[in-house]
Amino acid sequence: MPNQEAARIVIIEDDKTIREGYHYLIDNTSPYTVVNAYPSFDVAKLKIAKDNPDVIILDIQLPGTSGIDALPQLKKMLPDVYIIMLTVYETEKIILDALANGASGYFTKNTPSSKIIDAIKEVMHGGGPMSPDVSKKVIMSLQKNQHSPLTKRETQILELIAEGKDRGQIANQLFIDVETVKTHVKNIYIKLDVNSKADAINVARTNKLI
Amino acid sequence: MPNQEAARIVIIEDDKTIREGYHYLIDNTSPYTVVNAYPSFDVAKLKIAKDNPDVIILDIQLPGTSGIDALPQLKKMLPDVYIIMLTVYETEKIILDALANGASGYFTKNTPSSKIIDAIKEVMHGGGPMSPDVSKKVIMSLQKNQHSPLTKRETQILELIAEGKDRGQIANQLFIDVETVKTHVKNIYIKLDVNSKADAINVARTNKLI
DNA sequence: AAAAAATACCCCTTCAGGGGTGATTTTTTA
DNA sequence: TAAAAAATCACCCCTGAAGGGGTATTTTTT
Numbered sequence: 291m292p293n294q295e296a297a298r299i300v301i302i303e304d305d306k307t308i309r310e311g312y313h314y315l316i317d318n319t320s321p322y323t324v325v326n327a328y329p330s331f332d333v334a335k336l337k338i339a340k341d342n343p344d345v346i347i348l349d350i351q352l353p354g355t356s357g358i359d360a361l362p363q364l365k366k367m368l369p370d371v372y373i374i375m376l377t378v379y380e381t382e383k384i385i386l387d388a389l390a391n392g393a394s395g396y397f398t399k400n401t402p403s404s405k406i407i408d409a410i411k412e413v414m415h416g417g418g419p420m421s422p423d424v425s426k427k428v429i430m431s432l433q434k435n436q437h438s439p440l441t442k443r444e445t446q447i448l449e450l451i452a453e454g455k456d457r458g459q460i461a462n463q464l465f466i467d468v469e470t471v472k473t474h475v476k477n478i479y480i481k482l483d484v485n486s487k488a489d490a491i492n493v494a495r496t497n498k499l500i
Numbered sequence: 501m502p503n504q505e506a507a508r509i510v511i512i513e514d515d516k517t518i519r520e521g522y523h524y525l526i527d528n529t530s531p532y533t534v535v536n537a538y539p540s541f542d543v544a545k546l547k548i549a550k551d552n553p554d555v556i557i558l559d560i561q562l563p564g565t566s567g568i569d570a571l572p573q574l575k576k577m578l579p580d581v582y583i584i585m586l587t588v589y590e591t592e593k594i595i596l597d598a599l600a601n602g603a604s605g606y607f608t609k610n611t612p613s614s615k616i617i618d619a620i621k622e623v624m625h626g627g628g629p630m631s632p633d634v635s636k637k638v639i640m641s642l643q644k645n646q647h648s649p650l651t652k653r654e655t656q657i658l659e660l661i662a663e664g665k666d667r668g669q670i671a672n673q674l675f676i677d678v679e680t681v682k683t684h685v686k687n688i689y690i691k692l693d694v695n696s697k698a699d700a701i702n703v704a705r706t707n708k709l710i
Numbered sequence: 711a712a713a714a715a716a717t718a719c720c721c722c723t724t725c726a727g728g729g730g731t732g733a734t735t736t737t738t739t740a
Numbered sequence: 741t742a743a744a745a746a747a748t749c750a751c752c753c754c755t756g757a758a759g760g761g762g763t764a765t766t767t768t769t770t
Contacts, residue, residue, distance in 0.1 A: 386642060390642050395639075417636050418638065422622045428638060428639075432599045433599065441715060442715095454694075473717075487698060487758080487759095676748085676750090684749090714768080720763090721761080724760100727755090740744085
């Protein structure tokens with residue numbers, strides 16, 4: 291673990307005002323040091339390994355390689371670096387993609403600048419900071435749909451199918467006949483308008499039924 | 501949308517000290533009103549509908565019905581209520597279960613009390629507040645495993661299987677023979693130690709390979 | 711009393727998966 | 741840079757489970 295009190299920060303952000311603003315802010319109102327600030331990933335990648343940063347503040351909408359595409363490359367060059375995304379985009383897909391690809395935190399640009407200092411501190415201590423609007427979207431992506439067309443039994447059976455159980459195993463577990471399982475499965479397929487286990491699971495997951 | 505400046509709060513928490521502490525704190529240092537505080541869900545459920553709360557602060561480890569089991573019941577009684585979980589548990593599974601079942605925010609009990617006031621404000625404004633340790637776990641649950649035993653081609657085929665494509669469709673899409681797809685699938689099964697599509701998808705998801 | 715859900719059975723076709731074999735190409739590494 | 745390893749490609753046989761079709765009784769809910 292690097293020195294948490296003097297973490298090395300790199301900023302990758304194309305907007306000069308924002309870039310220099312954060313640079314100044316971090317250098318002067320926090321114990322952290324900005325070792326470099328770049329206007330794009332394509333410029334940053336040539337030198338960033340030498341910068342040896344602990345935390346990278348990374349914009350998504352960069353000229354050339356986007357922040358999302360930069361993520362796996364940064365993780366390969368600097369496996370232990372913490373990356374905080376900073377962007378105006380906040381669609382669920384982009385947020386989830388960024389986090390899936392190794393971002394440690396995610397803030398939208400309407401976040402008060404002082405929160406970024408807190409965020410650096412949090413990632414250095416193993417946290418995963420997000421702005422409230424971002425975490426709201428993350429939470430929504432985890433929530434189940436309350437209005438399922440499936441009955442309780444059907445939902446139960448679909449969950450077992452999703453676990454990889456076959457008809458026989460499901461029948462045993464629920465103390466019902468294999469043929470009954472078949473009937474339920476048929477009804478599930480009709481309701482979800484699919485004709486295979488895989489499709490049923492996908493439709494169910496997409497609509498957060500299971 | 502209820503009056504955001506005078507939100508009605510209910511606390512469900514069995515520890516008297518914590519319960520009364522939050523009660524006092526919220527009533528005296530925030531614009532919000534604690535309309536009631538209960539030591540368990542089983543007591544709360546009899547009266548909580550009349551309390552008409554905007555936000556419920558809910559402990560997980562309650563006597564009788566647990567906070568997790570209380571979630572769907574509360575959501576049924578009060579569909580628009582915001583629920584902030586407050587607990588010492590912070591395993592990934594419990595956190596994800598709580599959020600999947602309708603919690604709007606999640607804090608561990610080492611969170612400074614003042615953060616709870618902020619959290620109430622955030623949920624009232626559509627945010628999804630979480631403490632850094634919690635959001636870290638949520639983020640980890642979203643991240644892909646960088647060290648997959650599968651080759652690119654195998655990962656690609658497994659993703660198509662997970663989308664519900666059959667051998668023929670995969671062969672067409674990748675411009676290879678159906679038999680080749682079969683060979684790849686066999687190798688995937690050997691590497692993941694499974695013997696069905698469903699199990700392969702599950703192992704892959706559990707280990708975040710796809 | 712009617713509707714919805716859960717239960718159970720039969721026939722038939724298609725596809726997934728187990729087993730085995732072997733060639734060509736790409737990538738790694740010694 | 742040549743040898744070894746890994747990845748990709750292709751084919752055959754056989755069995756069992758999945759899925760489509762239909763029918764019908766009992767239980768639960770409204």
